[in-house]
Amino acid sequence: MKFASPYCARNFAALKIIVAITGASGAIYTQRLLDNLPPAQHELHVVLSNYAHAVIAEELADGLRLPPGTKMHSLKSMNAPFASGSNAFDAMVVIPCSMGTLGRIAHGTSEDVLLRAADVMLKERRKLILVPRETPLNLVHVKNFELLLQAGATILPANPCFYTNPKTIEQVVDTVVARVLDHLGVPQKLMPRWQGEQE
Numbered sequence: 001m002k003f004a005s006p007y008c009a010r011n012f013a014a015l016k017i018i019v020a021i022t023g024a025s026g027a028i029y030t031q032r033l034l035d036n037l038p039p040a041q042h043e044l045h046v047v048l049s050n051y052a053h054a055v056i057a058e059e060l061a062d063g064l065r066l067p068p069g070t071k072m073h074s075l076k077s078m079n080a081p082f083a084s085g086s087n088a089f090d091a092m093v094v095i096p097c098s099m100g101t102l103g104r105i106a107h108g109t110s111e112d113v114l115l116r117a118a119d120v121m122l123k124e125r126r127k128l129i130l131v132p133r134e135t136p137l138n139l140v141h142v143k144n145f146e147l148l149l150q151a152g153a154t155i156l157p158a159n160p161c162f163y164t165n166p167k168t169i170e171q172v173v174d175t176v177v178a179r180v181l182d183h184l185g186v187p188q189k190l191m192p193r194w195q196g197e198q199e
């Protein structure tokens with residue numbers, strides 16, 4: 001048997017999570033992440049870049065479905081709780097993350113609440129998970145990756161895997177979303193865990 005159960009028998013805490021969405025292709029990654037973050041357990045906050053709206057309109061026929069209780073924030077207001085390091089959030093995920101937003105985070109521009117929140121996560125040494133989607137990469141992208149890794153971010157590219165033999169687009173997408181949930185510390189049963197062959 002090559003795969004183990006995706007469950008881990010541990011106690012998981014309620015988390016305060018910011019989910020940020022940008023204008024990179026892959027709105028379905030956001031949707032599947034939101035679908036797998038139990039809203040009764042976690043405090044979910046969502047913020048969209050200006051271009052995220054255009055990509056969601058292109059890619060999600062029914063628009064973005066938010067779990068009940070999710071708090072949506074305006075990009076241009078700094079009144080969101082996560083705009084200040086004094087309000088400790090556990091994690092922020094930028095999914096999908098455009099190379100534009102990734103570059104702005106790497107350089108600390110903080111000109112809207114999404115970028116400010118990412119800057120706060122880095123300065124407070126909290127979990128910042130970036131899910132970039134771009135190919136091929138240029139040297140600017142790679143240098144920005146390097147800066148962000150040095151600053152403490154996790155770069156988790158939207159690179160699906162196929163060794164689980166996914167049959168649907170959703171199953172392909174879930175191979176990435178499962179890794180995001182793993183890094184958040186949220187239990188997931190989207191993907192079995194690789195065990196390797198019995199020796």
Ligand SMILES: Cc1cc2nc3c(=O)[nH]c(=O)nc-3n(C[C@H](O)[C@H](O)[C@H](O)COP(=O)(O)O)c2cc1C
Pocket residue numbers: 021022023024025026049050051052054055058097098099100101102133134
């Ligand atoms: C349909 C569509 C798909 C796009 N896909 C990507 C992508 O995969 N990666 C990327 O970095 N930019 C992509 N872009 C370009 C970004 O939307 C653009 O660079 C924008 O300025 C990003 O702004 P934001 O970072 O504020 O969301 C796409 C644009 C459109 C309209």
